[in-house]
Amino acid sequence: MGQRAAARNGRSRRRSRRNTGRRRPTGPILLLGVCLALMSVGAGAALAHWRGGPPPAEAADGTDVAPLMSQDPAPEPSASPSPSPSAGSSPKPKPKPSPSPSAKSEPPSVPASGPGTFTVAQSSGTAAGTGTLRRYKVEVEDGIDVSAQQAAAEIQQILAHPRGWAANGRGRFQLVSSNxxxxxxxxxxxxxxxxxxxxxxxxxxxxxxxxxxxxVVNLRRWLLGSPTFAGTPAEYRHLIINHEVGHEIGIRQHMGCPGPGEPAPVMMQQIKGLKGCVSNAWPYDDDGTYLSGPPV
Structure with a gap:
């Protein structure tokens, strides 16, 4: 009994020493710890890819793969500053804005009426042409914003033109301010x-x-020209003066179009339609041939 008791006491002391020491993890517990560590590393890598890497991949059915969410999302990327031009380069020119409809030139306004009084152009010139002397003066109605001096100078040039009446023997025309x-x-x-x-x-x-x-020249025609005349208002003034002075020198009857594509005679009332002719402001062509048509 004493030996058995002593043996039992020895075994009890050895077990007590083993129970007071640190136990090593068993196999299943160790495997569970390794798996948790790997999952933590994978989640961290995926979060870093979503924040700073390329956009999420696309699934086979075309839908976007949902990104991982974070408690503190990455800050918005700041805009890159515009590069400033270097000393040796010039900045790109800014495109010019398209003109607005209001910027387009408008036709001059024509007053419907005036006082009925006139200003005489105080200017004179030498006679141009050959034949009977015809002195003329130019008057402009007051308050219509047309210079009498400028109008007289323009009319003087029209009457002395190489294709006009004076240059082709139909009279001598001289600008005067009186008589x-x-x-x-x-x-x-x-x-x-x-x-x-x-x-x-x-x-x-x-x-x-x-x-x-x-x-008598209608101010509307002087400023705006004619919708049937293929030219500017300034060119249409040539037709006005040549047509009316043609009456003044004795051509009483109007003319019609001589044929399609032909120049309209200056004595044709071109504002009423060209009837197939081409608009023309001069009584003669470049060769000095008188441009006529059938009487109307």
Whole structure:
């Protein structure tokens, strides 16, 4: 009994020493710890890829793979500063803005009426052409913003043109400021109608005419030209002067179109339609041939 008791006491002391020491992890527990560590590393790598790497991959069915979420999302990338031009380079020119519709040039406004009084152009010149001397003066209705001096200079050039009346033996024309044989007046539509109606001509606020005193030019035609004339208003003024002065020198009858594609005679009322002709502002062509048509 004493030996057995002693043996039992020895075994009890050895077990007590083993129980007081640290136990080593068993196999299943160790395997579980390794798996948890690997999952932590994989989640961290995936989160880093979503924040700073390329966009998420696309699944086979075309839908985006949902990114991993984070408690503190990465900050928005700041915009890159615009590069400043170097000392040896010039900045790119900015494109010019397209002009707005309001920037387009508008036709000049034409007053419908005026006071009926006129300013005489105080200018004179030498006679141009050959034949009978015809002195003329230019008057412009007051308050219409047309210079009498400038209008007179323009008319003087028209009458002395190589394709005009003076250059082709139909008279000598001289600009004067007094003692004129006839007068060329530029008047508002209402005043022009009144002057033309005095000789029985109804110009309807649109047309020019020739009276016993001379030529009446409708301001609307002087400034705007004609919708049937293929040229600028300045070119149409040539037709106005040549047509009305043609009446002044004795050509009483109007002419029609001589044929399709032919230049319209200057004595044709081109504002009423060209009838197949081409608009023309001169009584003669470059060869000095008179441009005529059938009488109307």
């Amino acid at each position: 004129a044989d006839f007068v060329i007046r530029i008047a508002t539509p209402a005043t022009a109608d009144k002057l033309c109606l005095a000789v029985g001509l109804n110009t309807r606020g649109e047309l020019n005419c020739e009276t016993t005193e001379g030529v």
